[in-house]
Amino acid sequence: xxxxxxxxxxxxxxxxxxxxxxxxxxxxxxxxxxxxxxxxxxxxxxxxxxxxxxxxxxxxxxxxxxxxxxxxxxxxxxxxxxxxxxxxxxxxxxxxxxxxxxxxxxxxxxxxxxxxxxxxxxxxxxxxxxxxxxxxxxxxxxxxxxxxxxxxxxxxxxxxxxxxxxxxxxxxxxxxxxxxxxxxxxxxxxxxxxxxxxxxxxxxxxxxxxxxxxxxxxxxxxxxxxxxxxxxxxxxxxxxxxxxxxxxxxxxxxxxxxxxxxxxxxxxxxxxxxxxxxxxxxxxxxxxxxxxxxxxxxxxxxxxxxxxxxxxxxxxxxxxxxxxxxxxxxxxxxxxxxxxxxxxxxxxxxxxxxxx
Ligand code: FES
Numbered sequence: 001x002x003x004x005x006x007x008x009x010x011x012x013x014x015x016x017x018x019x020x021x022x023x024x025x026x027x028x029x030x031x032x033x034x035x036x037x038x039x040x041x042x043x044x045x046x047x048x049x050x051x052x053x054x055x056x057x058x059x060x061x062x063x064x065x066x067x068x069x070x071x072x073x074x075x076x077x078x079x080x081x082x083x084x085x086x087x088x089x090x091x092x093x094x095x096x097x098x099x100x101x102x103x104x105x106x107x108x109x110x111x112x113x114x115x116x117x118x119x120x121x122x123x124x125x126x127x128x129x130x131x132x133x134x135x136x137x138x139x140x141x142x143x144x145x146x147x148x149x150x151x152x153x154x155x156x157x158x159x160x161x162x163x164x165x166x167x168x169x170x171x172x173x174x175x176x177x178x179x180x181x182x183x184x185x186x187x188x189x190x191x192x193x194x195x196x197x198x199x200x201x202x203x204x205x206x207x208x209x210x211x212x213x214x215x216x217x218x219x220x221x222x223x224x225x226x227x228x229x230x231x232x233x234x235x236x237x238x239x240x241x242x243x244x245x246x247x248x249x250x251x252x253x254x255x256x257x258x259x260x261x262x263x264x265x266x267x268x269x270x271x272x273x274x275x276x277x278x279x280x281x282x283x284x285x286x287x288x289x290x291x292x293x294x295x296x297x298x299x300x301x302x303x304x305x306x307x308x309x310x311x312x313x314x315x316x317x318x319x320x321x322x323x324x325x326x327x328x329x330x331x332x333x334x335x336x337x338x339x340x341x342x343x344x345x346x347x348x349x350x351x352x353x354x355x356x
Pocket of ligand 1: 034035036037038045046047048049050052053063064065236
């Protein structure tokens, strides 16, 4: 059996597993410690220092997200010293960026905004010139505004450790430090795959879904869990719906399998076809000699296709026909389709669009 480590957290004696961090134990015990740079499943970098706590005997406050527990540790998470340090961090972050919540897409779902409120900060004591970056708007999927970036590095770890795309990293130093692709390129001019993992990792409004801009506030959005229709992996995703329309897609992190909340570019950004005005809602047939497409009923369309199949088969044989199945169908539907082609039509010419 794993050895248990006794320790005290906010006056409560608890036991925890060896190797756990103070933050992990606190969360298990229902003790709230705020975090910004911490992201489950990635390296603990201890960059933001918002998660500091007091440990008896320690020379300074320690970052709970990357400090392992020791036997007999006495931890305090809510002293005035801890709160003063957290306020300082939040005030500096607030003052050093252009955190204009009125127009920010993350308003209502922003970790920095929540911390300002939680720490009851009316306004920062400091005035620092925002960096003055030009927001990046030259692609249709992701909008970046480095004026809102808090340099927590979550997007970097999401890109490198979760998706292993290795596109994002830190560049420059000190007040010029920033995150981005190599050679300071825009996303569209880099090797970025547009998986959108960085958007979901960003705790503030620095990286946001462009398609969702001004389409609905976080509290107006209804999430519907579903399975991605693009391929056979079966990724679990949340359709973010407002006014009956999908405005963005986020990974569903409730279940670990099969995608653990991550998505690819198709699942993440390719669902606007659902309400696209060009989407076909009824079969179309070229009925007359002019060759114009006209709306038809399903009965009419299926009879028309069956007749054409029979004519071709009679004239050229069954191997003149081929069937292309879809990755958007279920396994069962695809099974039936190939069975239909082999048994009813009489050909083995069956393929699949999974290489979409
Ligand atoms: Fe621990 Fe940032 S959350 S240092």
